[in-house]
Amino acid sequence: MAVFQIALVNELEKLYKKKKALAAVILSLAVIILGQLGVLGVRTGFGIRGAGNIAFPMLVLSVVVNTILPLFTALVTIDSFSGEFAQNTMRITLTRPASRFKIFMAKITAITLFILTILVLLLILSLIAGFLFNVSSATASDVLKTVLAYAVSILPQFILALGIVLIANLFKSGVSVFFISILGFLGFKVLGLVFSQYASLLPTTQLDWYTLWISNTFPLLKILRQFLLMVGYAIMLLTAGFYFFDKKEF
Amino acid sequence: MDKEKVIEIQNLTKRYPNGRGIEDINLEIFKGDIFGFLGPNGAGKTTAMKIMTGLIRPNRGDVKIFGTSVMEEYEKAMASVGCIIEMAESYPYLTAYENLRQFARYSSQVSRQRIEEVLELTGMLKFKDEKPKKFSLGMKQRLGLAAAILTHPKVVILDEPLNGLDVEGMIDIRNLIKHLAENEQTTFFISSHLIHDVELTCDRVGVIYNGRMLNVESTENILRNYATLENYFVSEVERNGRIPNCAG
Numbered sequence: 001m002a003v004f005q006i007a008l009v010n011e012l013e014k015l016y017k018k019k020k021a022l023a024a025v026i027l028s029l030a031v032i033i034l035g036q037l038g039v040l041g042v043r044t045g046f047g048i049r050g051a052g053n054i055a056f057p058m059l060v061l062s063v064v065v066n067t068i069l070p071l072f073t074a075l076v077t078i079d080s081f082s083g084e085f086a087q088n089t090m091r092i093t094l095t096r097p098a099s100r101f102k103i104f105m106a107k108i109t110a111i112t113l114f115i116l117t118i119l120v121l122l123l124i125l126s127l128i129a130g131f132l133f134n135v136s137s138a139t140a141s142d143v144l145k146t147v148l149a150y151a152v153s154i155l156p157q158f159i160l161a162l163g164i165v166l167i168a169n170l171f172k173s174g175v176s177v178f179f180i181s182i183l184g185f186l187g188f189k190v191l192g193l194v195f196s197q198y199a200s201l202l203p204t205t206q207l208d209w210y211t212l213w214i215s216n217t218f219p220l221l222k223i224l225r226q227f228l229l230m231v232g233y234a235i236m237l238l239t240a241g242f243y244f245f246d247k248k249e250f
Numbered sequence: 251m252d253k254e255k256v257i258e259i260q261n262l263t264k265r266y267p268n269g270r271g272i273e274d275i276n277l278e279i280f281k282g283d284i285f286g287f288l289g290p291n292g293a294g295k296t297t298a299m300k301i302m303t304g305l306i307r308p309n310r311g312d313v314k315i316f317g318t319s320v321m322e323e324y325e326k327a328m329a330s331v332g333c334i335i336e337m338a339e340s341y342p343y344l345t346a347y348e349n350l351r352q353f354a355r356y357s358s359q360v361s362r363q364r365i366e367e368v369l370e371l372t373g374m375l376k377f378k379d380e381k382p383k384k385f386s387l388g389m390k391q392r393l394g395l396a397a398a399i400l401t402h403p404k405v406v407i408l409d410e411p412l413n414g415l416d417v418e419g420m421i422d423i424r425n426l427i428k429h430l431a432e433n434e435q436t437t438f439f440i441s442s443h444l445i446h447d448v449e450l451t452c453d454r455v456g457v458i459y460n461g462r463m464l465n466v467e468s469t470e471n472i473l474r475n476y477a478t479l480e481n482y483f484v485s486e487v488e489r490n491g492r493i494p495n496c497a498g
Contacts, residue, residue: 003325006355013352017343088339092397095303095335096356097328249306 003098007106010093011080015110020079024072028118031068032125035060036133056130057146058214060122065153065207069118073157074181076114077164080107081245082174091250100246108165108238115157123150149210156206159230160185162237163203169244206230253280255317256405256437257302262311264297272297272461275311279439279454281404284431286452286469287441288483294461295441296336299409302439303333315405332403334411338394342383346374346393349382350400357401368396371426373419387414395423399430406430407439412447420444424451449479457486464490 015021039056084090093103127146163184168177188204199205209226212219257279265271272294279285289295300306302313304324313320318327340349347365354360369375372392382390391414398406406427412420424447430436442448448455449469456466464486469479476482 003356009355010352013348014341014344017341017348019343087342088337089341091305091335092339092341092352094305095328095331095333096353097325097331098356099324250300 004102004106007093007096007098007102008109011106011110012113015076015080015114018079020072020075021114024068024076024114024118025121027068027072028064028122029125031064032060032122032129035063035126036129040133056133057123057126058149060126061146061149061153061210062208064122065157065210066204069115069153069157070160070185070207072118073111073115073161074164074178077111077161078168078174078177078181080111081165081168082172082177085168085172085248085250086174088250094250101242104242104245108161111161111165112154112158115161116154119150119154119157123147145214149214152213153207153210155227155230156203156209159203159206159233159237162234162241166237166241166244169241169248200226201229203230203233253282255279256281256283256315257439258314258317259298259302260312260314262298262301262308262313264294264301264306264308266297270294270297270461272458275458275463277456277463277466279437281437282431282435283454284427284438284452285440286448286455287439287458288445288448288455288479289441289458290487291443293458295458296409297461298458299333299335299407299439299441302407303331303335304328305335330404331407332398332401332405333407333409334391334394334398335407335409337413338391338397338411340382340385340390340393340397342381345379345381346385346396347378349393350397353397353400360401364400368400371399372396373422388416388419391415392419392423395426399426399436402434403436405437405439409441410443411440412442412444420447427451445480445483446478449473455479455482457483459487459490462490 036056039059084093094100123146127143164177164181167180167184168174171177171180185204188202192199192202192205206226206229209223212223212226255278257277259275259277262275263271263273265273270292275294275298287295287298297306301308302320304320307321315327315331320327340346341352344352346369350365350368354365366375366378369378372395374389374392374396377385377389382393385393391411395408395411398408411423415423427438427440428451431438438452440448440452452469454466454468455472457464472479472482476485
């Protein structure tokens with residue numbers, strides 16, 4: 001466990017020191033500011049309410065889970081694997097007294113913590129912006145639902161990261177991994193539209209699974225089905241990703 | 251008194267799809283040895299060293315460090331190893347100090363003072379807050395060496411450690427290696443194409459050619475029979491020049 005913790009601290013330090021993590025934080029802030037400006041513009045220009053104080057964080061979440069969050073996840077994941085393969089710095093990481101499995105898990109945990117940080121940041125900032133600029137009443141239950149929606153959104157993003165980890169261990173170039181990931185993402189989105197009856201099986205549809213958690217009639221069975229599907233994806237992608245990472249020669 | 255066996259390489263074989271690789275390498279390195287691994291380009295030196303550090307897996311054979319298999323118990327085997335393989339790499343977005351701190355975390359014995367001490371030993375202390383992306387090849391090599399010896403490893407595996415170093419740097423590093431071998435009983439496994447430097451640094455020499463180990467001899471014995479290590483190397487390679495390639 002101590003070795004894993006050291007590997008994780010090292011991965012977090014590397015992530016923190018890279019410009020990409022900072023860019024992600026700045027872009028998250030920009031999303032909140034632009035979103036809030038948009039809501040204010042709609043309200044003053046057209047007299048339409050736009051989004052209330054508690055609706056604003058949900059509006060932000062609905063946008064980011066399908067756009068900038070998968071993008072950040074892809075960039076950070078590719079950097080952590082393909083970037084280190086290309087710069088040969090993976091050799092430094094791997095020649096430490098830590099097994100490949102611990103290194104692999106440390107990298108994935110660092111990526112997950114990054115996603116979590118961005119989600120927490122977005123939640124706090126969007127809640128503050130919502131309360132500052134959109135004055136209307138909000139109950140504690142509304143706030144709790146919002147927090148829940150943000151919290152459960154980490155799981156599909158984690159699955160997405162595992163998918164990109166697998167691709168990063170299959171292809172050499174980071175650019176190829178990025179484009180294959182984007183094409184795969186768009187492909188799944190199109191498949192979800194064309195075969196809408198099977199859409200719930202696709203990992204891209206599961207990005208919106210937080211909507212199940214906040215609906216008025218709590219669909220327990222649907223949530224359980226989606227959860228088990230995602231666990232299945234996670235097990236398969238994690239196993240396949242590690243298999244190729246472990247076989248890799250440097 | 252018998253010296254303690256530190257590295258044990260048994261029947262090590264690795265074949266690449268292009269037919270190159272190593273075949274049936276057997277070697278024993280003892281405590282305090284400075285072992286020079288000599289061979290022409292493509293002979294299999296780096297392949298052997300990559301297997302020794304777990305970066306690639308062999309088709310057959312094993313490497314044991316202090317009796318622990320690198321293939322089976324990687325963490326335990328590598329706990330006492332420092333290394334540079336092919337090039338001294340460093341994270342370009344971390345400073346020299348931060349790069350070493352990444353290594354230091356794996357050992358409870360490494361303090362801030364120790365990091366500064368190895369930076370001083372390798373002549374890098376004044377650059378400790380700079381990022382390696384601006385470093386010359388020689389500076390990167392010095393930083394790599396600092397990382398390799400940081401945790402007081404009992405075994406140091408160095409692939410072309412003098413790459414990019416100026417004369418002063420070569421002398422510094424040679425003296426550092428000799429000092430650690432004599433005073434801390436550190437065992438070194440060094441590959442280098444700088445044959446004169448191997449002659450001055452190493453006390454045992456192994457020659458690898460076409461993926462096969464030709465001979466292992468002490469530098470003292472070699473120099474008793476040959477004027478220079480270069481003469482011995484050329485003679486060994488010529489004598490065995492007709493050995494077929496390991497895949498042949």
